[in-house]
Amino acid sequence: MELAVEARALGKRYGRSWALQDCALTLPAGRIAALVGPNGAGKSTLLHLAVGLLKPDAGEVRVFGRDPRDGPAVLADIGFVAQDTPVYRDFTAAELITMGGKLNRRRWDAALARERLAALGIPPGKAVGKLSGGQRAQVALALALAKRPRLLLLDEPIASLDPLARREFMQTLMGAVAESETTVLLSSHLLADLERSCDYLVVLQSSRVQLTGAVDELLDAHRTLTGPRAGSESIAGVAEVVRASHTDRQSTLLVRRGAGSIDPLWTEHEVTLEDLVLGHLAAAGPRVAPEAWGVPA
Template structure:
């Protein structure tokens, strides 16, 4: 069992809170002992490899599955137990988009209008016009990027307070991915929308997200605001050695050795006194990779 590391606690109203959350399928825990707290108005990336438990976690959050252990709340209530409190304020974009390929785009909007009392038809039409997606087009004839845009438009037209997206950009080319993130960030700027998105692509998350949850093998390895996460990590490189001395002063997240050299990702802001180590700052992407490449969970004490 891992002690999940929280770099700092949120100070504002909570939008998503998980406490000891777990899900077991048969004898296998898909997700175990997850605890984190995401403030309202934040944009959070849930990162991890395929099979790390990201979809399971999102499905638990939006109430599609029942937890085996612990609980998860959206805007203070459980989506499963108090759906009337949560569902009208929640948008969810599933990985497969749940669009009917035989429907025209206009038909999808009509479905949205009938299912959602707060539906904003003008916003939906304006978004699609700006993207140049014709309302008469059948969903099955749209490109992957356009389908993702229609799915996001449908979720935004609900006027949600929180939007949960499962791998929104996984199947998109870089340009379509950028377009989608633009639209998403524009919506966040407009309404103060809270966003929780899962992704196994981490290259441009740094510009989009202000909070991070790193998931590996069904456990939360790290959570916190991205700028504090970046500030709390350093890369040490030096001659080949066992990191025992360093580990006494600093938490070693991952280590890499060649014949001559040792490279350590450490979580610590303390000074490194041993001058054999070269100390470098490290970007978010490399930090995430460091946690994902951990073989054993980082058992440790929060500094």
């Protein structure tokens, strides 16, 4: 299995604070991966390390087996759209495409960028600074895709867009990925958009990777259980209780399934991506095996 991104004990420190610490991650090639976590979890830092804009203070990160800071040959395989979709605002979209061709001589596809922007109705001769936020994001994405990258990194590119602009951006992205073998790592807080488009999940919290894997496998491995507040110290069919909440009469648990059927005392529900992500982010303290967990009477 080819890995698009691999991190081992990766860390980045600003002063005395670790923005990312002991990060272990493997992202298989060909995936469309969602990178989620609260503000300050280290998402932008991880992406900047993967694109070679930052140097690790600990560990290492590899892109298709190579250090992203090794030079132009590695960077040619990476497309990047930063959080504020930076573009030269005094340039027109047409001028940015021309400039991109001069800076990326390996496999720059100017025709692809022009066709995508024309299909979106973005005027080629208008200064990018005078375009809407959604249009500027589309210009930044078109430039990144024109590199024909093997890996595309996107740092919350749709966070400030209205719902229509977000949908158009995601449609453009998914259409482009469907036509290529590009691996995507997309950072976003908008779980509904991610659930419709991503097949791999990376959850960051407190500067560490807390959960990672194929979305379908993670959803299948988790369940929400509801039942009476009084219970035994172990639950048949449950390998781990991730998160527990209680009312006077009822307990609700997010669990990782184990072998066999779940105890019929509990009502079992499938989980959504939002249930999964929020449950893991909200989990306080170290996780425990069900043998060590008990619902108080």
